[in-house]
Amino acid sequence: MKSGFVGIIGRPNVGKSTLLNSILGEKIAITSSKPQTTRNRIKGIYTSSDGENGEKLQIVFLDTPGIHIPRNKLGSAINEVAVNTYKGVDVILLITDGAKRFDRGDQALLDMLAETDVPKIVAINKMDMMGPEEYLDLYNKYEKTAMFEDIYGVSALKGENVPMLVERLSGYMKEGPMFYPEDISTDDPVRFIVSEIIREKLLITLNEEVPHGVYVEIESYEDKENITDIGAVIYCEKKSHKAIIIGKGGRKLKGVGKAARLDIEELLGRKVFLSLWVKIKENWRDSETTIKSWGYKDE
Numbered sequence: 562m563k564s565g566f567v568g569i570i571g572r573p574n575v576g577k578s579t580l581l582n583s584i585l586g587e588k589i590a591i592t593s594s595k596p597q598t599t600r601n602r603i604k605g606i607y608t609s610s611d612g613e614n615g616e617k618l619q620i621v622f623l624d625t626p627g628i629h630i631p632r633n634k635l636g637s638a639i640n641e642v643a644v645n646t647y648k649g650v651d652v653i654l655l656i657t658d659g660a661k662r663f664d665r666g667d668q669a670l671l672d673m674l675a676e677t678d679v680p681k682i683v684a685i686n687k688m689d690m691m692g693p694e695e696y697l698d699l700y701n702k703y704e705k706t707a708m709f710e711d712i713y714g715v716s717a718l719k720g721e722n723v724p725m726l727v728e729r730l731s732g733y734m735k736e737g738p739m740f741y742p743e744d745i746s747t748d749d750p751v752r753f754i755v756s757e758i759i760r761e762k763l764l765i766t767l768n769e770e771v772p773h774g775v776y777v778e779i780e781s782y783e784d785k786e787n788i789t790d791i792g793a794v795i796y797c798e799k800k801s802h803k804a805i806i807i808g809k810g811g812r813k814l815k816g817v818g819k820a821a822r823l824d825i826e827e828l829l830g831r832k833v834f835l836s837l838w839v840k841i842k843e844n845w846r847d848s849e850t851t852i853k854s855w856g857y858k859d860e
């Protein structure tokens with residue numbers, strides 16, 4: 562039996578969560594085209610019994626928030642979650658966006674990673690969006706650093722080269738116990754996943770600053786005979802944001818509620834009744850107490 566931990570690290574929006582979902586063949590983490598989608602450490606458990614000689618293998622993937630220059634206390638807290646994660650894993654999987662030029666932000670991240678001696682692999686993602694020359698350029702850039710034990714080109718969205726990458730990562734697992742039951746793909750609580758689904762729909766529907774200032778709290782959750790009854794509060798930072806989230810005649814919020822409900826029904830495999838309310842918590846992203854009580858600070 563081999564097992565261990567892989568830290569999925571990278572800048573925002575490079576496709577870390579998309580890759581996690583692709584590896585598991587199941588949607589565990591929310592994704593969106595906006596940066597700072599992930600705010601917590603998301604656990605994805607990959608268990609396989611067809612390793613060498615039918616040996617069992619369990620890889621615990623830790624998806625992390627994108628590392629960025631923080632503009633508020635929430636930003637600093639989620640950066641810290643990512644940094645704390647990569648320091649304690651068996652192997653670091655750095656994800657980069659192949660559709661973007663290598664810049665100072667990428668260099669800053671490399672400088673940070675250079676300080677840890679955890680083995681590192683880099684995956685150049687979004688291969689479906691780049692030509693061979695661009696790929697070669699990036700490949701050379703990462704190879705020159707001599708920091709990585711391997712460099713892969715993948716498309717998380719299309720699943721290209723993903724099995725090969727997992728195979729390579731499994732080589733870093735060590736003799737050890739199964740950390741989780743083999744039939745689960747995450748141990749994140751259902752309530753958390755439900756709140757994330759609602760936040761994902763808000764990220765997709767809203768623009769600019771509004772979705773980034775949103776927090777979703779599940780207030781009530783009750784399994785009834787034929788339906789699960791869920792009540793959630795969407796906190797936003799300003800009165801004007803509240804009006805935008807609700808929309809004319811409540812239409813925007815209704816759309817968010819419907820899209821979220823469909824996904825939650827798929828997750829739970831049963832009918833769901835979802836009620837959403839919007840409340841204001843002014844500038845909560847700069848309140849140490851609030852981000853702590855909402856679970857964004859690593860203990």
Ligand SMILES: Nc1nc2c(ncn2[C@@H]2O[C@H](COP(=O)(O)OP(=O)(O)OP(=O)(O)O)[C@@H](O)[C@H]2O)c(=O)[nH]1
Pocket residue numbers: 571572573574575576577578579580591592593594595596597598599600625626627628686687688689690715716717718719
């Ligand atoms: N074309 C293409 N798009 C991709 C690929 N992987 C991810 N994306 C898109 O990139 C965007 C960001 O993906 P996420 O998985 O949310 O990125 P992330 O790195 O988890 O972002 P944060 O959580 O904000 O740090 C989404 O719109 C994805 O659909 C890929 O291989 N090809």
Ligand SMILES: [Mg+2]
Pocket residue numbers: 577578579590591592598599625626627
């Ligand atoms: Mg993410």
